[in-house]
Amino acid sequence: MTTTGHVRARVGQRNVLVPLGSRRAALAGVALLTRSRAPALACQWLLYGAVAAAGPRAVPGARVRWDPPGGRARWEELAAQLGPFDHLALYERPQRSRTGLAAVLLRAGRPTGFLKLREDAGALEREHRALSAFPDGRAAGFRVPRVLGRGGAAGWHWMLIEPMPSRPAHPPRRPGVASLVGAIQRRLAPALPRPPGVPPHWRPMHGDLTVWNLRRCGTGRPWLIDWEDAGWAPPGADRLYYEATRSVVFGTAPPATAPREAAEFWLGRVAPRPSTDGDAPFNAALSAVLRDLARDGRRPAP
Structure with a gap:
């Protein structure tokens, strides 16, 4: 070297x-x-x-x-x-x-x-x-x-x-998040052990599904990278995180509603992040979005 x-x-x-x-x-x-x-x-x-x-x-x-x-x-x-x-x-x-x-x-x-x-x-x-x-x-x-x-x-x-190609990448315009999340859950279910105490209705998740981790580089399928936070979470967690972070990145309207359990799950993860980190302003804005959704979001059907 x-x-x-x-x-x-x-x-x-x-x-x-x-x-x-x-x-x-x-x-x-x-x-x-x-x-x-x-x-x-x-x-x-x-x-x-x-x-x-x-x-x-x-x-x-x-x-x-x-x-x-x-x-x-x-x-x-x-x-x-x-x-x-x-x-x-x-x-x-x-x-x-x-x-x-x-x-x-x-x-x-x-x-x-x-x-x-x-x-x-x-x-x-x-x-x-x-x-x-x-x-x-x-x-x-x-x-x-x-x-x-x-x-x-x-x-x-x-x-x-495996590295991505050495050229600038960008978020896909129409990512098809619902089908993408379905594929993630089907593939990860047999690969990730369910930790003790995880509620039976929770599902596998990517854990950091965002516009900066779902990238299109030229033609072909977009790359989904950074799986270090893969695990189990309430239904709708991956999709909510993508939509909430996307709204902060692009300054667009956040989701109108979301599963309350998923919003509370993410708020519990995002809000404690240190204020000394370089992305602290982003996390503060994201926490505000999640707090509103946790307060007003819908509860899962019984």
């Missing part, structure tokens, strides 16, 4: 580090920016075109040198398990309360895998179980990354999954 500098892209929450090693590697870094609104997507495509024409120097932001978590020796022990790569495009989690690393591994500028590195194995175990429910990486109406490898080294737990 070679080491080069990065540029902290002056876009959004500035949590993407674009590698300076080559034009192609820099394009992979720009593709990591998760934009959803049309103006932001247009700016991302403009930046992508500028990097394609002028190389990494077109990326606005401060030049930085990335220091591996835990130090160089610890990182080299881990890197030896991942296979050959020469550059990294890095995505730093905007939540200070959530540790870990995400990166696209690059070889000659081409993505070879998307790395997730965590101190706790629990989230990766959940994601591994969920992705194993889609052995060919496909389901009705969407696709998921295939698992390329998993292991542990130097106190870290890691998983390497």
Whole structure:
């Protein structure tokens, strides 16, 4: 593995580090920016075109040198398990309360895998179980990354999954959330153990079904990524979370009604999120939407 500098892209929450090693590697870094609104997507495509024409120097932001978590020796022990790569495009989690690393591994500028590195194995175990429910990486109406490898080294737990293409992605205009949620529930039911005490009417869920995790990249089926929160929840939970987060992202009207149990479930998860996280304003707006739905939403039929 070679080491080069990065540029902290002056876009959004500035949590993407674009590698300076080559034009192609820099394009992979720009593709990591998760934009959803049309103006932001247009700016991302403009930046992508500028990097394609002028190389990494077109990326606005401060030049930085990335220091591996835990130090160089610890990182080299881990890197030896991942296979050959020469550059990294890095995505730093905007939540200070959530540790870990995400990166696209690059070889000659081409993505070879998307790395997730965590101190706790629990989230990766959940994601591994969920992705194993889609052995060919496909389901009705969407696709998921295939698992390329998993292991542990130097106190870290890691998983390497199939990378998305290195080009800007966007939310699908007509995602067909109802059928998508049905497919998720059918696939996950035999793959995710039902924890003790979970009510019998709860259903499997993706756990983070949002416009930034359901992405269309060119033609074909959209990708559904980030399954670390897969689990069990009240009926309607995945669909409600998608619709509520979408309303906050795009500034549109929230759902008129929702299953009250699902709204209370999400409010109990979102409201306690730390105010020091980079996405705290978003969580505050989302909590307000969920609070209204928990108060006014319909109760499930007996």
